[in-house]
Amino acid sequence: MTFVSILYGLLFWAATLILIGGVAVKVRQYWNTPAPLKIPTTPAPVTQGGVVWRMFREVVFFQSLFRSNKTLWLFAFLFHISLWLVLIRHSRYFVDMNELLVFLQPFGRYAGFTMVLGLVGLWARRFLVDRVRYISAPSDHLMLALLVAIGVSGLMMSFVAHADVTQVKAFFGGMLTFGFFGDAGLPADPIVLLHLFLVALLMIIFPISKLMHAPGIFFSPTRNQVDNPREKRHVSGWALELERQGKTYLDELKK
Amino acid sequence: MADYEVPKLTGEGYCEVPAVRDDVMKGKGPYIAKPDFQTALHFPADFDAAGSLVPNWKERALDKMADLKGRYRSLQVFLDICVKCGACTDKCHYFIGTSDAKNMPVARQDLLRKVYRRYFTFAGKYFPKLVGATDLTEEVLADWYNYYHQCSQCRRCSVFCPYGIDTAEISMAAREILDHVGYGQKYCNEIIGKVFKIGNNLGLPGPALFDTVEGLEEDVEADTGIKVRFPLDEDGAEVLLVTPSADFFAEPHIDGLIGYAKVFHETGVTWTMSTIASEAGNFGMFIGSYETMRRVSLRVREAAIKHKVKRIVFGECGHAWRVAYSFLNTLAGPFDFLDQRYPIPQHILEFTWSHIQAGNLQIDKTENDDKVLTFHDSCNVARGSRMGDYPGGQFDIPRHVIRAVCNNFVDMPADTIHDATFCCGGGGGLLTDDLMEIRVKGIQPRAEALKHVTTHNGVTHMAAICAICKSQFTKVLPYYGFTMDQIVSVHQLVSNALVLQRQVSVQARPDEDGDED
Numbered sequence: 019m020t021f022v023s024i025l026y027g028l029l030f031w032a033a034t035l036i037l038i039g040g041v042a043v044k045v046r047q048y049w050n051t052p053a054p055l056k057i058p059t060t061p062a063p064v065t066q067g068g069v070v071w072r073m074f075r076e077v078v079f080f081q082s083l084f085r086s087n088k089t090l091w092l093f094a095f096l097f098h099i100s101l102w103l104v105l106i107r108h109s110r111y112f113v114d115m116n117e118l119l120v121f122l123q124p125f126g127r128y129a130g131f132t133m134v135l136g137l138v139g140l141w142a143r144r145f146l147v148d149r150v151r152y153i154s155a156p157s158d159h160l161m162l163a164l165l166v167a168i169g170v171s172g173l174m175m176s177f178v179a180h181a182d183v184t185q186v187k188a189f190f191g192g193m194l195t196f197g198f199f200g201d202a203g204l205p206a207d208p209i210v211l212l213h214l215f216l217v218a219l220l221m222i223i224f225p226i227s228k229l230m231h232a233p234g235i236f237f238s239p240t241r242n243q244v245d246n247p248r249e250k251r252h253v254s255g256w257a258l259e260l261e262r263q264g265k266t267y268l269d270e271l272k273k
Numbered sequence: 274m275a276d277y278e279v280p281k282l283t284g285e286g287y288c289e290v291p292a293v294r295d296d297v298m299k300g301k302g303p304y305i306a307k308p309d310f311q312t313a314l315h316f317p318a319d320f321d322a323a324g325s326l327v328p329n330w331k332e333r334a335l336d337k338m339a340d341l342k343g344r345y346r347s348l349q350v351f352l353d354i355c356v357k358c359g360a361c362t363d364k365c366h367y368f369i370g371t372s373d374a375k376n377m378p379v380a381r382q383d384l385l386r387k388v389y390r391r392y393f394t395f396a397g398k399y400f401p402k403l404v405g406a407t408d409l410t411e412e413v414l415a416d417w418y419n420y421y422h423q424c425s426q427c428r429r430c431s432v433f434c435p436y437g438i439d440t441a442e443i444s445m446a447a448r449e450i451l452d453h454v455g456y457g458q459k460y461c462n463e464i465i466g467k468v469f470k471i472g473n474n475l476g477l478p479g480p481a482l483f484d485t486v487e488g489l490e491e492d493v494e495a496d497t498g499i500k501v502r503f504p505l506d507e508d509g510a511e512v513l514l515v516t517p518s519a520d521f522f523a524e525p526h527i528d529g530l531i532g533y534a535k536v537f538h539e540t541g542v543t544w545t546m547s548t549i550a551s552e553a554g555n556f557g558m559f560i561g562s563y564e565t566m567r568r569v570s571l572r573v574r575e576a577a578i579k580h581k582v583k584r585i586v587f588g589e590c591g592h593a594w595r596v597a598y599s600f601l602n603t604l605a606g607p608f609d610f611l612d613q614r615y616p617i618p619q620h621i622l623e624f625t626w627s628h629i630q631a632g633n634l635q636i637d638k639t640e641n642d643d644k645v646l647t648f649h650d651s652c653n654v655a656r657g658s659r660m661g662d663y664p665g666g667q668f669d670i671p672r673h674v675i676r677a678v679c680n681n682f683v684d685m686p687a688d689t690i691h692d693a694t695f696c697c698g699g700g701g702g703l704l705t706d707d708l709m710e711i712r713v714k715g716i717q718p719r720a721e722a723l724k725h726v727t728t729h730n731g732v733t734h735m736a737a738i739c740a741i742c743k744s745q746f747t748k749v750l751p752y753y754g755f756t757m758d759q760i761v762s763v764h765q766l767v768s769n770a771l772v773l774q775r776q777v778s779v780q781a782r783p784d785e786d787g788d789e790d
Contacts, residue, residue, distance in 0.1 A: 044353070051346040054563060056599045057439065059431045059656055061664035061692060068664075076435070086360040086433035094358065094435075143359065150359035152293050152374050153383065155405030157396070158357050226395045231436055234354035239347045240437035245659060247599045248616050251606050256344060257563070267315050267564045 023203025026214060027193060033221040040225025041233060048237040052254035062245035069244050076241055090143065097136030103129035104172070111183075111190045127176060134169040137162055161227065164220055171213040181210045277710050279752045280370055280717040286686040286725030288718050290363040291372035298373040302419040303707045306457035313466040314565055320455035330454040331409055335392055337453045338385075338446075341561075342393070347442040352389045354436050355379060361430040361438075366695050367423050370714035375420045378430035378440045384416055385447050418456050421447040423711045425701035426559065427652035432692050444701070445561030452560055460705035461556050468569055473518035473552035479506075482551055485521050493531060501538045502778040503530075504545040508580050510780070512537070512544040514621070515553045515573055515597075516588025517740035525762050526743055529589050532764025533621055535771050539635075540628045541779045544586075550576035553593035554740065558600075559702035566596065570604040573597075573618075583612040586619045589762055591651035591739030592700065594620060598658035620660050622738065625767060626670050629677050635772040638680050644734045645681040646766070647726050648672060649719070649746075650694035651739035665691075671738055671763055678770035683730040689722040697737075699745025712745060713752050720753040727755075736763045 063069045075081040080098075084091045107126025110119055141162040144154045175181040182205040189204050204210065223229065236242060253261070256268065265271055308318040320327045327333060342349045361378040363369070368376040375381060383405070390397030390406035397406030407413060426441035451457065467476040477485075486503035493501045504510060514537075520530040537544045550572045557566030577585055585608075587597045597618045602608065608617045616623065628634050648671060660666040668691045676682050689695050698715030726732040737743050737760060747757040 048346060048350055051343060051349050053346040054344065055603060057347060057442070057657070059428060059437055059439065059692070060659055060667065062659075064659075064662075064664060076437075080435055082433055082437070083358075083360055083435040086364070086435075090358060090360055140358075147359065148293050149290075149362040149374075149377060150357075153357050153359060153362065153377065153379050155357070156402070157400075157404045160403070228354065228356045231354040231356050234350050235436045237346060237350045238354075238437040239350075240431050240439050245664065247602055248618075251602050253603055257567075257603070260564075260567070266568055 020203050020206065022206070022211065023189065026204055026211070026218075027189075029215070029218050030190075030193060033218040037221040037224050041230070044225055044230055045233055045237075048234065052256060053239045053243070054254035054257050056243055056245070056247040056252050057239050058243040058245045059240040060245055062243065064245050066244055069242060073236065073242060077235060090140075093136045093139030093143070095136075096132050097140060100129040100133035100136060104133055111187045112194060130169055130173045130176065134166060134173065137166050137169060141166070157227070161223075161229070164216060164223075168213060168216045168220065171209055171216065174209050175213065179207075179209060181205060181207050186210065277713075279713055282717075282721050282724045282753055284721075284724045284728040286722055287688070288369050288721050291369065293374040293377070294372045295374055298371050298376065298419075298423060298711065300419055301415070302422045302458075303705055304459035305418075305455075306459045306462040310459065310462040310466050311452070311455070311457050313469060314452070314457070314462055314560075314562070316452045316457060316462075317455065323459070325455060326411070326414075327453075327455045330414075334409060334414070334450050334454050337450045338389065339393070341446045341449060342389070345442065345446070347439065348446050351382070351436075351438045351442060352386050355382065355386070355438055358435065361434050361440075364430045364433050365440075366427070366429070366698060366718045367425075367711060367715045370698075370717040371423075371711070373423075375416070376423055378434075381420055381424060382438070382440055382443045384413070384420055385443055388413060414451070414454070414456065417447050418451055421451070422458060422703065422708065423715075425652070425696050425698065425703050425715070427696035427700055428656045429652065429693070429696065432656060441701070445558070447561075448559070449561035452562070458560070458702060460707070461559050461702040465556050465560070465565055465569065468552055468556070468572075472548055472550070472572070474554050474556070475518040475521075475552075477518055477521060477551065479548040482521060482546075482548055486546070489527075489531065489534070493534070497773055499538075499773045499776060500778060501531075501534050501773070502780045502782065503534050504543075504780055506548055506580070507545040507780070507783060510543040510545040510580060510582055512542055512584045512586050513550070513573075513577050513580055513582040514544050514546050514586050514588060515550050515576075515593075515618075516546065516621075517554050517590040517593060518552045519740040519744060520588055521551075523740075523744060524747065524757070525760055525765055526589075526740055528765035528768060529762030530764075532762065532766075532768035532771070533588060535768050535773065536621075536625050536628065536634065536764070538778050539771060539773060539775055540633050541775065543780045545580055545582065547576035547580055549579065553587050553590045553597070555593060555596040556702060558592060558596055566600065567604040570596065570601055573601065574605040574608075577608075577611065584615050584619060585611065585617060586621055586624050588621050589738040589740065589764060591653040591741060593740075595653035595657040620670075622670050622674055622763065623660050625764070626661075626674050626677075629674065635774055636678055636770045637772050638678060638770055640769045641679040641766055642681070644679065644761075644766075645683060645730065645732045646675055646679050646761075647683050647685050647723065647730075647732045647735050648675055648690075648763075649685075649697065649735050649737045649742060650690055650692075651737060651742050652694060652696050652700060654738060655692050655694045668692075671736075674763060675736060675766060678766050683726050683732055685722040685726050689718065695719040695722065697739070697742040697745040698749065700739075700741050704741050704745055712749050716745070716749050716753070720750060720755070723750075723755070724753070734759050734761050736761050736766060738763050
């Protein structure tokens with residue numbers, strides 16, 4: 019057990035807590051904030067089932083983005099779908115291999131390339147399209163840089179300098195069972211350490227960054243509301259309180 | 274005609290996306306509301322004169338921002354989840370027309386988002402430069418005032434955003450914050466004040482309305498030989514018609530009103546307008562104030578109860594219809610005292626279409642043969658409401674009605690109609706002369722699409738179903754070489770083609786002397 023292994027073990031515990039706790043705090047905030055008016059962007063579904071179908075098309079196929087900009091859609095879709103394949107491949111570090119996982123391994127292996135390709139495309143837009151250059155903050159570039167670095171370091175482990183994945187698996191298996199990071203700890207491989215450090219960084223940044231778009235899209239009222247305001251009355255808590263007390267303005271409410 | 278350049282049309286039907294330029298449209302924005310307009314709307318008025326700020330403006334602005342983001346899920350989520358992908362950047366008609374960078378939807382949102390980040394997020398508090406967060410200063414407020422009054426809240430950007438981020442929601446919040454620090458907009462707030470005081474946006478008092486409808490009855494009788502009633506404040510009618518006050522006197526709006534009256538006359542459905550609710554438009558939405566919007570909406574409820582009607586029908590008006598369709602039930606409901614067999618409220622086009630379908634109206638389409646029509650989907654109808662009982666009915670029903678009364682109809686290019694429709698450039702509280710430059714530039718994409726069908730398909734007229742669209746088009750399209758009379762109401766077309774068979778209105782004129790008999 020090395021000092022670096024203990025450090026990384028603690029780092030990943032912290033990162034996991036921050037990711038889960040941070041996202042939970044934001045999701046609770048979104049959940050608890052009222053939506054006083056029906057504002058779906060129409061034409062919108064008139065049933066709850068229709069809304070689920072609309073959200074599915076948005077989340078899986080990026081339908082609105084497809085309508086908006088085909089090039090951007092291509093890069094964004096490439097990146098996200100590749101990311102999913104890569105994440106599925108990585109699940110072998112946390113669960114026992116099964117047939118499905120074995121089947122998906124090669125897809126995840128090569129998806130690393132398409133993931134980086136998608137990211138490079140997205141990044142190139144930030145320099146090449148004047149409108150996108152104008153709206154990009156340093157953090158927008160850094161986020162892409164971080165993801166590219168994670169992707170490239172991951173690919174190096176697969177295709178350039180093989181990492182001892184059995185040992186990595188033992189390390190994370192140890193963490194999951196609170197077995198203190200496995201017997202041997204992490205392999206002393208700089209690429210593995212760099213890759214893992216960047217991933218931990220991404221996890222920590224997630225809840226305080228625009229990466230919140232992932233859970234956030236499910237709370238977007240323009241997309242997730244049923245278009246039935248004439249059929250069903252929709253009143254938020256604070257608006258109901260105005261009515262109940264017969265007041266016109268919020269500052270007139272008896273607290 | 275103007276000290277700025279009016280964009281040139283190509284007739285190709287689409288506009289090139291301009292290269293971004295900084296601060297082309299930087300300015301002071303529209304006239305600022307005086308303290309007495311603010312008071313009428315229950316906004317703070319403890320500032321000296323229009324253009325000065327309330328004491329502790331910074332604290333109050335941030336308090337209001339905190340309040341609004343806790344009250345509106347849309348605002349909170351939209352401020353957080355934008356990834357700056359740029360999908361919206363070429364979708365705003367004001368950006369296309371002006372090329373001002375801050376008129377790109379995401380950049381417009383960022384004016385507010387940068388301040389939100391600075392004061393309400395971890396990253397913005399500790400790493401402001403990194404995430405593009407800025408302090409709230411008077412210059413920032415000035416930018417808000419200027420650029421949030423270059424947004425017509427048309428929601429075209431929300432259609433194309435992968436997360437459905439709606440700039441209108443951000444623009445409404447910004448305007449509400451501005452209203453709370455002394456930077457209310459004169460045009461909107463003055464109009465809402467008139468609604469509260471007199472009952473409609475134009476400040477037409479009851480006697481003027483009675484005068485107008487009497488004049489209309491005489492005109493229609495002179496024209497057709499038939500006495501078509503325009504009932505006002507008549508209790509016990511089946512339908513309460515709520516229509517934009519522009520319908521009472523502006524062109525071509527008034528021809529639409531005549532059309533509604535003829536349809537009611539022919540169907541035999543009794544109806545009335547009301548001096549209490551002699552305005553369908555609800556400018557409360559433009560300034561983002563739920564409370565104002567509710568107060569304006571409650572007049573409709575009051576009128577429906579007072580006149581003991583069974584149904585509420587709204588006239589041709591875009592924002593009015595969004596508020597009516599999407600919000601009226603919320604703001605002024607429940608409407609359990611009305612006839613539940615009909616949609617509450619109903620659009621006049623739904624009403625007319627159902628009677629055309631039932632064969633209750635005799636139509637002579639050749640009366641409109643002097644025209645080749647196209648149709649302008651008004652933003653708030655297209656992207657913020659519905660007609661009929663299925664998604665997209667708001668696109669079909671107006672077209673069905675137009676085709677039922679006209680022989681010649683052509684749609685504009687597909688990416689400029691339906692929910693991708695371009696704004697007229699005058700919505701959202703921008704229909705004021707002090708914003709003429711943005712109105713002229715913002716209409717460019719719509720004018721381009723119109724030019725395309727006039728050049729290639731022989732279109733002569735464009736029908737619209739929004740009072741603001743009609744007013745904006747008649748005023749601004751002439752800058753592009755069109756004439757004012759090329760804009761028509763949909764019910765004006767109905768009016769032309771409708772053959773009046775019923776000689777006498779079912780609704781007898783009430784006794785002039787008011788005698789009981």
